[in-house]
Amino acid sequence: MTRVPFDDLHGWGFDRATGNLVHETGRFFSVEGLHVRPGDGTGAEWWQPIIHQPDIAILGILATEIDGVLHFLMQAKKEPGNVNRVQLSPTVQATSSNYTRLHGGSRTPYVEYFTDPGRGRVIVDVLQSEQGAWFYRKRNRNVVVEVSDEVPVREDFRWLTLGQILALARVPNLVNMDARTVLACLPFAGATPAATPAPPAGPAAWVVPSPPGSPDDDGFRAALRRSLGATTADAGPGPPDVAGWLADRRQAPSVSAVRVGLDSVVGWYRSRDEIARVDGGHFAIIGVRVTADNREVASWTQPLLAPRSVGVIAMLVRRIDGVLHALVRADVQPGYVDAVEIGPTVQYTAASGAERPPFLDLVLQGPGVRYATVLSEEGGRFHQAQNRYLVVEVGEEFPLAVPPDFAWLTVGELTAACQHSHQLNIEARTLLFCLYSLW
Numbered sequence: 001m002t003r004v005p006f007d008d009l010h011g012w013g014f015d016r017a018t019g020n021l022v023h024e025t026g027r028f029f030s031v032e033g034l035h036v037r038p039g040d041g042t043g044a045e046w047w048q049p050i051i052h053q054p055d056i057a058i059l060g061i062l063a064t065e066i067d068g069v070l071h072f073l074m075q076a077k078k079e080p081g082n083v084n085r086v087q088l089s090p091t092v093q094a095t096s097s098n099y100t101r102l103h104g105g106s107r108t109p110y111v112e113y114f115t116d117p118g119r120g121r122v123i124v125d126v127l128q129s130e131q132g133a134w135f136y137r138k139r140n141r142n143v144v145v146e147v148s149d150e151v152p153v154r155e156d157f158r159w160l161t162l163g164q165i166l167a168l169a170r171v172p173n174l175v176n177m178d179a180r181t182v183l184a185c186l187p188f189a190g191a192t193p194a195a196t197p198a199p200p201a202g203p204a205a206w207v208v209p210s211p212p213g214s215p216d217d218d219g220f221r222a223a224l225r226r227s228l229g230a231t232t233a234d235a236g237p238g239p240p241d242v243a244g245w246l247a248d249r250r251q252a253p254s255v256s257a258v259r260v261g262l263d264s265v266v267g268w269y270r271s272r273d274e275i276a277r278v279d280g281g282h283f284a285i286i287g288v289r290v291t292a293d294n295r296e297v298a299s300w301t302q303p304l305l306a307p308r309s310v311g312v313i314a315m316l317v318r319r320i321d322g323v324l325h326a327l328v329r330a331d332v333q334p335g336y337v338d339a340v341e342i343g344p345t346v347q348y349t350a351a352s353g354a355e356r357p358p359f360l361d362l363v364l365q366g367p368g369v370r371y372a373t374v375l376s377e378e379g380g381r382f383h384q385a386q387n388r389y390l391v392v393e394v395g396e397e398f399p400l401a402v403p404p405d406f407a408w409l410t411v412g413e414l415t416a417a418c419q420h421s422h423q424l425n426i427e428a429r430t431l432l433f434c435l436y437s438l439w
């Protein structure tokens with residue numbers, strides 16, 4: 001991958017009327033402008049570029065039982081924005097523009113298992129959002145299909161157990177964002193049969209083994225297992241109804257976001273090779289030329305969004321009556337379909353120029369770190385976008401009473417929220433995947 005000026009982007013150009021960066025087919029995606037106003041009338045309005053991609057991508061993973069153990073077909077996939085080129089990815093990771101071969105390239109391997117009915121048993125099928133600060137109302141179809149027939153394994157694909165994948169969660173920039181969100185949507189059963197029975201179909205395949213590298217069992221893992229089986233009825237200090245709490249947060253004044261032409265974006269400039277803020281913050285839009293030997297098309301050019309710094313995304317957790325609870329926040333972003341989704345305790349990027357959020361110092365300096373790894377965001381649209389993901393445990397000295405925008409939820413409640421569209425944001429789904437790796 002090499003950076004190129006915008007004039008060298010084949011098939012891409014700036015619309016004369018709006019200044020939007022668009023593809024000549026009108027498909028794939030575009031870079032447009034967004035005008036954002038606080039919903040309560042206080043605070044400053046702002047403008048920014050944003051990626052608009054109406055195409056709904058398939059993020060699909062095939063599953064099969066091998067010697068009584070569920071395995072998942074994972075792909076070693078190159079993306080132009082990956083910091084390390086190759087990352088562990090879903091079986092299929094493709095927009096409709098790609099798997100319908102609008103690019104004129106080869107067919108997407110295994111896509112028929114997710115587009116043709118009756119090829120297997122559907123375990124997961126749910127539309128989920130992506131980054132609401134960078135995408136405008138972006139949605140992907142997160143799918144897991146279990147097959148019983150033998151599936152030929154192509155080069156760059158391997159069957160892995162869930163335990164193997166979770167063990168790789170501690171390796172920086174290895175399990176990609178799309179794999180993390182799909183696996184977070186799995187309908188896990190609790191590890192305590194009396195609390196949560198196994199799914200009726202097949203063996204208790206969702207009970208995750210403790211992966212290598214897990215912390216010593218000091219009670220944390222037992223509290224985590226109990227948390228998976230904890231329902232809303234016995235969830236302790238959290239809201240009695242998660243969906244109701246989220247609906248209340250969505251009724252509160254949040255933001256008003258209107259798409260505008262890229263030429264109308266205030267505080268940003270366009271040069272021959274980037275679109276950037278005048279103060280150098282937030283992110284830039286750049287152009288790249290890509291060559292790949294294992295993709296449907298051997299070479300192409302495209303824009304990418306390039307963040308200016310590594311972010312911090314963290315979840316505070318606390319044991320309450322022996323059950324692990326996660327402190328979540330009602331996250332407001334201009335690109336969400338419903339303006340508000342359930343997010344982690346902390347989402348912060350220094351380059352954004354935003355105020356330091358509550359609990360940031362605690363997650364950065366607290367002694368109870370249970371998970372800390374730098375992970376990449378989606379390399380097909382972002383250039384070397386990385387965040388440091390943390391799970392930090394706090395003790396009884398941390399108050400149970402929290403501000404209205406925060407709530408204590410069990411892992412079971414987070415898992416249940418993943419079965420619904422637009423409830424748990426992409427960052428929280430990654431941290432849920434990270435929590436699974438601590439069993």
